[in-house]
Amino acid sequence: MEALQQLMMGFSIAITPLNLLYCLLGTIAGTIIGALPGIGPSAGISILLPLTFGINPTSAMILMAGIYCGAMYGGTITSVLINLPGEASSVMTTLDGYQMALQGRAGTALGIAAFGSFIAGTASVILLMLVAVPLVKVALSFGPPEYFALMLMGLTTIAGLAGGSALKAFLVTFLGLLVSTSGMDALSGHPRLTFDFTELLDGINFLVVAVGLFGIGEVLYSAEKTLKLQFVTTTIRNVWPSREDWRLSWKPITRGTFLGFIVGVLPGAGGTIASFLSYATEKKLSPHPERFGKGAIEGVAGPESANNSSTGGAMVPLLTLGIPGSGTTAIMLGALMMFGLQPGPLLFQKNPDFVWGVIASMYIGNVMLLIMNIGCIPLFVKILKIPNALLMPLIIVFSTVGVYAVDNSLFDVGLLFVFSIVGYLMRKFDLPPAPLVLSVVLGPMVERAMRQSLTMSLGSYDIFYTRPISAGLLLVALAMVVWPLIDWLRQRRRNGASGS
């Protein structure tokens, strides 16, 4: 009941003309960003973040949430029409979505994706409300040791689940944490890793790292692999799914919604893993698994619902605990801190208008996205035909001025150049960028929580494993470090056995 009253208050904030405008702009920008191959929500939010300086934090967060949700919708368009995922979480949609397009059913594929995304996105916001309120009550009892353990768990989980090589993900995490220690120590005032640059005394802004890695790093990668988008030559009609389409899709949508939300809450496992799991589940449960990969509508409905539902799930740890679980939510957390807000359980008590305004805007955003994705798909397809020759320089220009605008510092622009090269090389070496950004954002918080804990225990490390919640979370963190090692050993043994 309390949550419902708060939600009503949130709606009163979200439906102000200015916030509705930011919500609309966010969802449009998100859909375009999601549809453009190579640019994900992380890049979109970090590039557009400087445009929000000067507006109030609630409107800024509404814009960012709109981009985040919109990107999940937008990724579908290119997956279905060009067989190229606009966003990593839309990879699974290419398998059946593109086949449907080849069979002349592009409209139905895009339609069911839009409806499934709407249902899942809305349901995930309801679940977010249901989970967040009790979780905040639990989180209020957390002390520095629990926060330290929680953040450590977040960092190890995102490294462990990053996909690809766990070794590389852990390496990147260490690198990100090292970057975060640069600057003047908050307690002693001692300069650390500043290499005699006075500009580094304030540390390295997370936005410089995020824009370099996700924005210009990606531009450099696209420069190497000049991409030509080849659209399926079909007219997009019959966006409304038929009764038979609904009969086949309602179960995948329902399962995808719950699966996506749960996966979204977990640190490190975002929309991509949610859609992979959903596709695998649907194929396994289907009485005709042979249809998958040949244009099965369930292969579009399930994964698309799951990746949209993960956005609501990802907002749970961000809003209730102040701990992001992915690169995108890490950028949102950094942005909130730049706006002077301290995400965490107290946010619900101190800034209820902000939290509930954002939650309410997510409902509105999902309605806007449904209308746009049903009515304006041909328009988005036209936008997608903007040549790279125009888009890529525009991204560099926006990124550069945006990073400069944070502190009005040309030194930051120089650092951006360095992190752009780092981002490009990371892409080449298959090093995941999300753990790096997450550790840059979480690094100072981890260190502060550890120091506060040790001060509480008069320097004894017992405090971390004598408190049950902290000990439990640390065990999970340890498991995330050990698991890839066990997996590797098992794989080696299996390969050895098959070889002999």
Next chain:
Amino acid sequence: MKRAEQVLGLVLLLFAVYIGYESSLIEAGAEFGMGPGFMPFWLSVGLGITSAILLVRASVLPAGRFEPAFYPEKTGALRVTLVLAGYFLAIVLMKPLGMPISLAILTAVTMPVFGSRSWKAITFTAVLTLFGVYLVFGRWLGVPLPMGILETVLPVYGPIY
């Protein structure tokens, strides 16, 4: 790519050793637990260990397990170099020429790299970048852009003459 992974492991290992040395010069202990040097030191140890494993792994695994080449196409490498060179040039010119002009130059340099062949379109976009950056960021959002030689012609503050 095997050689490239070896180089990456080695460079990161050397970087970790350097950071570890720098951090060891900072006080690691404090009255309760950890001082300012504690985190950077132990993080550099972590980075050192992971990069050493990466180096060993890249040396032990057969070359067939890696991508055949760092740059499958030479033209791809050339395009990346051109964008980076253009970007570097723009950053160097930002103070003397101003941010709008340097970003306009950057646009003009990078557009052909991404496939534009029309000089009319390139010139038009570059000019649009110059005024767009000035009007959107300088005037509308009030960012005090470095204007360089344009400082008196296009002021960031005050009325536009």
